[in-house]
Amino acid sequence: MSLIEITEVKKRFGDNEVLKGINIDVAPGEVIAIIGRSGSGKSTLLRCINGLETIDEGSISVAGAQLLPDELHLKALRLKVGMIFQQFNLFPHLTAGRNVMLSQMVVKKTPKAEAEAMAKKMMERVGLGHKFDAYPDQLSGGQQQRVAIARALAMQPIALLCDEITSALDPELVSEVLAVVKELAGEGMTLMMVTHEMRFARDVCSRVVFMHQGRVHEIGKPEDVFSSPKTPELQQFLGVAH
Amino acid sequence: MNYAFDYGWLFVYWPVLVKGIGITLELTLVGGVLGVALGIACAWARALGPGWLRPVVATYVELIRNTPFLIQLFFIFFGLPALGVRMGELEAANLAMVINLGAYGCEIIRAGIQATPNGQFEAGASLGMSRLQTFWHVVLIPALQRIWPALSSQIVIVMLGSAAVSQIAAEDLTFAANFIQSRTFRAFEAYFVATAIYLALAIALRQALRGLGWTLFPKRTAR
Amino acid sequence: MDEFTTWDILRNLLLAARWTVLLSLVSFIGGGLVGAALLFARIGEGRIGPAFVKTYVELFQGTPLLMQLFLAFFGLGLFGIDVPAWLAAGVALILWSAAFLTEIWRGCVESVARGQWEASSSLGMGYLQQMRHVILPQALRIAVPPTVGFSVQVVKGTALTSIIGFVELSKAGTIVTNATFEPFTVYGFVALIYFCLCWPLSKSSQILERKLNVAHRNH
Numbered sequence: 001m002s003l004i005e006i007t008e009v010k011k012r013f014g015d016n017e018v019l020k021g022i023n024i025d026v027a028p029g030e031v032i033a034i035i036g037r038s039g040s041g042k043s044t045l046l047r048c049i050n051g052l053e054t055i056d057e058g059s060i061s062v063a064g065a066q067l068l069p070d071e072l073h074l075k076a077l078r079l080k081v082g083m084i085f086q087q088f089n090l091f092p093h094l095t096a097g098r099n100v101m102l103s104q105m106v107v108k109k110t111p112k113a114e115a116e117a118m119a120k121k122m123m124e125r126v127g128l129g130h131k132f133d134a135y136p137d138q139l140s141g142g143q144q145q146r147v148a149i150a151r152a153l154a155m156q157p158i159a160l161l162c163d164e165i166t167s168a169l170d171p172e173l174v175s176e177v178l179a180v181v182k183e184l185a186g187e188g189m190t191l192m193m194v195t196h197e198m199r200f201a202r203d204v205c206s207r208v209v210f211m212h213q214g215r216v217h218e219i220g221k222p223e224d225v226f227s228s229p230k231t232p233e234l235q236q237f238l239g240v241a242h
Numbered sequence: 243m244n245y246a247f248d249y250g251w252l253f254v255y256w257p258v259l260v261k262g263i264g265i266t267l268e269l270t271l272v273g274g275v276l277g278v279a280l281g282i283a284c285a286w287a288r289a290l291g292p293g294w295l296r297p298v299v300a301t302y303v304e305l306i307r308n309t310p311f312l313i314q315l316f317f318i319f320f321g322l323p324a325l326g327v328r329m330g331e332l333e334a335a336n337l338a339m340v341i342n343l344g345a346y347g348c349e350i351i352r353a354g355i356q357a358t359p360n361g362q363f364e365a366g367a368s369l370g371m372s373r374l375q376t377f378w379h380v381v382l383i384p385a386l387q388r389i390w391p392a393l394s395s396q397i398v399i400v401m402l403g404s405a406a407v408s409q410i411a412a413e414d415l416t417f418a419a420n421f422i423q424s425r426t427f428r429a430f431e432a433y434f435v436a437t438a439i440y441l442a443l444a445i446a447l448r449q450a451l452r453g454l455g456w457t458l459f460p461k462r463t464a465r
Numbered sequence: 466m467d468e469f470t471t472w473d474i475l476r477n478l479l480l481a482a483r484w485t486v487l488l489s490l491v492s493f494i495g496g497g498l499v500g501a502a503l504l505f506a507r508i509g510e511g512r513i514g515p516a517f518v519k520t521y522v523e524l525f526q527g528t529p530l531l532m533q534l535f536l537a538f539f540g541l542g543l544f545g546i547d548v549p550a551w552l553a554a555g556v557a558l559i560l561w562s563a564a565f566l567t568e569i570w571r572g573c574v575e576s577v578a579r580g581q582w583e584a585s586s587s588l589g590m591g592y593l594q595q596m597r598h599v600i601l602p603q604a605l606r607i608a609v610p611p612t613v614g615f616s617v618q619v620v621k622g623t624a625l626t627s628i629i630g631f632v633e634l635s636k637a638g639t640i641v642t643n644a645t646f647e648p649f650t651v652y653g654f655v656a657l658i659y660f661c662l663c664w665p666l667s668k669s670s671q672i673l674e675r676k677l678n679v680a681h682r683n684h
Contacts, residue, residue, distance in 0.1 A: 304664065304667070305656075307617075307663075307667065308617065308621075308659065308660045308663035308667055309621070309656045309659045309663070310622075310623075310624035310625075310635065311621070311624075312624045312625060312627070312635055313624060313635060313638070313652060313656050313659060314656070316638070316639075316648070316655075317649075317652040317653065317656060320642065320649075320652060321651075321653065322649070323648075324647075324648065324649035325649065398527075402527075402528065402529040402530070404529075405530075405531040405532060406625065409628060419535075429535070429539040430536065430539040430542070433532055433536050433539060436532060437532040437533075437535075437536060440527070440529055440532060441524065441527045441528050444528070
């Protein structure tokens with residue numbers, strides 16, 4: 001039984017059809033890498049799964065719950081699926097710890113002490129227990145992104161969506177973030193990540209999705225996708241990427 | 243010019259001045275707090291609120307910003323009783339100041355909200371927060387921090403503008419100066435002293451608001 | 466006392482509004498001239514000029530316009546002249562406008578990028594030449610929207626001159642109210658007339674600013 005079911009999803013921005021019928025089923029514990037050129041629709045797909053974009057046709061369901069555009073259904077969905085952004089999007093006026101506590105208290109109405117305990121635990125988990133009281137602008141990009149991961153994890157999602165989470169980082173900070181993601185994958189977290197880190201996709205992911213012009217152009221195990229790409233588009237893309 | 247300045251009356255009338263200062267400060271405090279609150283509510287309505295509410299708030303803002311405070315005051319104090327809404331001069335003064343600051347505050351705070359990076363709204367949404375929760379917990383404080391200097395200036399302007407409330411017999415600092423000059427016939431001196439006090443109040447208020455900014459926004463935030 | 470019709474009320478107010486317009490024009494233009502002079506003292510070289518203008522601005526922006534009107538009214542009286550209200554109103558509003566305009570314009574001059582100063586001095590231009598040919602033409606463009614925006618403050622500021630007895634729109638409102646006992650209608654109309662004077666100015670300031678921003682983005 002799949003955890004995330006994406007069926008015939010279409011999305012248009014005005015006249016521009018960005019997603020032209022996407023079908024992907026993700027099983028629990030799978031780690032999916034979505035690769036492709038910019039403009040291929042990969043980020044849009046992730047944003048649709050989290051309800052940040054509405055879909056025009058098709059359906060998305062997570063753990064049996066349908067994605068519907070009203071606030072109640074969206075909230076239920078977002079409690080199941082966490083999202084990490086390219087630009088971290090930490091709340092600048094709150095300490096790292098408060099960032100992790102806020103949505104627990106506001107959305108789940110978790111008592112403060114409990115939320116704080118959970119926040120401490122999650123900050124430890126991403127290796128930043130000692131930065132609990134630091135403000136985002138006192139942290140490096142890599143640290144900020146790890147706090148963002150802790151913030152999403154504190155909501156105890158059953159899946160995480162990662163939208164180019166290392167693209168805004170200086171090269172030397174990429175590995176510390178990927179290490180955290182790798183650990184999560186090892187613990188059985190279901191992950192869908194848009195990424196340019198091909199080596200990471202090859203080493204960690206269970207399946208790789210290559211998107212091209214709004215469609216799933218190729219999908220398969222990383223060793224197949226990377227070693228023997230079937231379509232000229234993927235061959236060219238990998239050639240360029242390497 | 244052979245005019246002899248005389249400030250001897252200060253020894254007799256200083257309690258009148260002190261009382262006037264008290265009322266001016268009280269008006270500024272109430273007007274400032276409630277006016278900023280109204281400004282926040284209106285800014286939310288204009289930037290993020292429901293579609294039907296936006297033109298309503300926009301009309302209010304334009305009406306207030308394009309008419310003199312004095313006329314707003316007269317309309318509230320002399321005009322509204324025709325509709326059965328009667329209030330004392332201090333209430334009318336307070337109401338006029340709140341409505342006035344609310345309109346200016348709305349535009350200033352709205353600019354702060356609109357400068358919020360989209361990712362902040364998305365992060366709030368992705369964590370399951372409602373739009374209102376995101377506004378209140380995530381967007382508002384950094385938005386206020388962005389425009390705090392402009393908002394502070396506007397509060398000082400409203401404090402200085404409150405001199406007009408003496409015209410509906412609210413007993414503020416200007417009223418005190420009027421009273422003193424009517425008793426002592428030392429008009430220039432009375433207004434000179436009142437002006438100096440206003441200047442001191444404006445400088446003090448500006449400092450106080452700067453201090454308040456430091457406590458409200460302990461951290462410089464990314465823009 | 467005869468019955469006042471709505472038209473009588475409005476006619477009386479509109480007649481008085483002419484004085485509001487006239488006083489606004491005088492204050493704005495006079496304030497602009499004084500403000501320009503202050504601006505040159507403020508951004509010029511030398512020590513006394515800038516310090517004087519800074520204090521001037523601080524004084525006029527840190528005290529109520531109403532107090533400035535009172536001080537002009539009674540202060541001019543100290544010289545033994547019988548001061549008519551229009552004179553005190555004009556003097557105070559000109560000085561007050563000058564303070565705000567000079568501050569607005571200083572901001573505009575300073576917002577012209579540093580590189581422009583450096584480029585023009587590297588071409589061997591003197592201070593006045595730089596001002597005349599490089600800085601002011603650019604600053605002027607930026608200055609138009611906020612200057613138009615400030616004119617709204619001037620129109621509204623004239624309302625306070627009613628308190629020292631100048632008969633313009635606000636004073637006429639009070640006089641007509643006392644004659645008709647219809648404050649709601651009268652002050653409603655007064656507000657409406659002010660709105661009709663101010664709103665076009667506010668709106669054009671906004672439009673000009675938007676245009677300027679678009680033009681800048683295209684660079």
